[in-house]
Amino acid sequence: MDKPNITKECLETVTENRFFSMVDIQYAPGKHYYTTSRHKPADIVAVKSDEEFKNMYADAVTCFVILKVTGDEPKLLLTKEFRYPTGRFLTSPPAGLMDPEDKSSGNPLFSTAVREIKEETGIDVKETDKLIEVSPLAFSSPGMTDESNALVCAVVELADYSSLSQDGAEGSECFDGFIMLTKTEAKDMLKAGRDREGIFYSIYTWASLIYFVSGLWEE
Numbered sequence: 001m002d003k004p005n006i007t008k009e010c011l012e013t014v015t016e017n018r019f020f021s022m023v024d025i026q027y028a029p030g031k032h033y034y035t036t037s038r039h040k041p042a043d044i045v046a047v048k049s050d051e052e053f054k055n056m057y058a059d060a061v062t063c064f065v066i067l068k069v070t071g072d073e074p075k076l077l078l079t080k081e082f083r084y085p086t087g088r089f090l091t092s093p094p095a096g097l098m099d100p101e102d103k104s105s106g107n108p109l110f111s112t113a114v115r116e117i118k119e120e121t122g123i124d125v126k127e128t129d130k131l132i133e134v135s136p137l138a139f140s141s142p143g144m145t146d147e148s149n150a151l152v153c154a155v156v157e158l159a160d161y162s163s164l165s166q167d168g169a170e171g172s173e174c175f176d177g178f179i180m181l182t183k184t185e186a187k188d189m190l191k192a193g194r195d196r197e198g199i200f201y202s203i204y205t206w207a208s209l210i211y212f213v214s215g216l217w218e219e
Helices: 050-055 108-121 183-192 203-214
Strands: 011-016 021-028 031-037 060-069 075-083 088-092 095-097 130-139 148-158 175-181
Touching: 060 108, 060 203, 075 108, 075 203, 088 203, 095 108, 108 130, 108 148, 148 203, 175 183, 183 203
Parallel strands: 060 148
Antiparallel strands: 011 021, 021 031, 060 075, 060 095, 075 088, 075 175, 130 148
């Protein structure tokens, strides 16, 4: 099958507000495909050139936070965050949208990660800590949206756990504590496909578990 040629002329805005756009992609006569996007209709990913596509920034950054606390084995730090589409607290890695100020920094992904980790966990990532770009951009669900997240791992050394705090939550963010997993506990959660309370989790939580138990962050 030949690739559909999607241009701005193929787009029809179904609805648009300050939070999202829904766009009808009329990819062929009488053929329609709908996408929901954080981008304005004229800037959705489908109409970017190949060069623009390869050089675009992710909408947000998801952070795999691994704690190395004195006298303890390394642990993956996850949060219990209320997710409005599911109506429940889900076990999740810290994450947040990339701000315009981040894009003008020397490293937009790391700038976003450091800020979000501070806001959602209270941890100050130090220059001596290790930041790893796991993926510059991963699509969330390309059958439904062009939303994307970069994946960044932060390996943080702490003297103790006293700096952990969720007091920096902003806007609609709602948290209910932390989950800290050893490698064995992370493997158990992967095998179960659910968290300790039997609740399902997102693909980004799954990715954080896989990355942690793989040991790639140690290389």
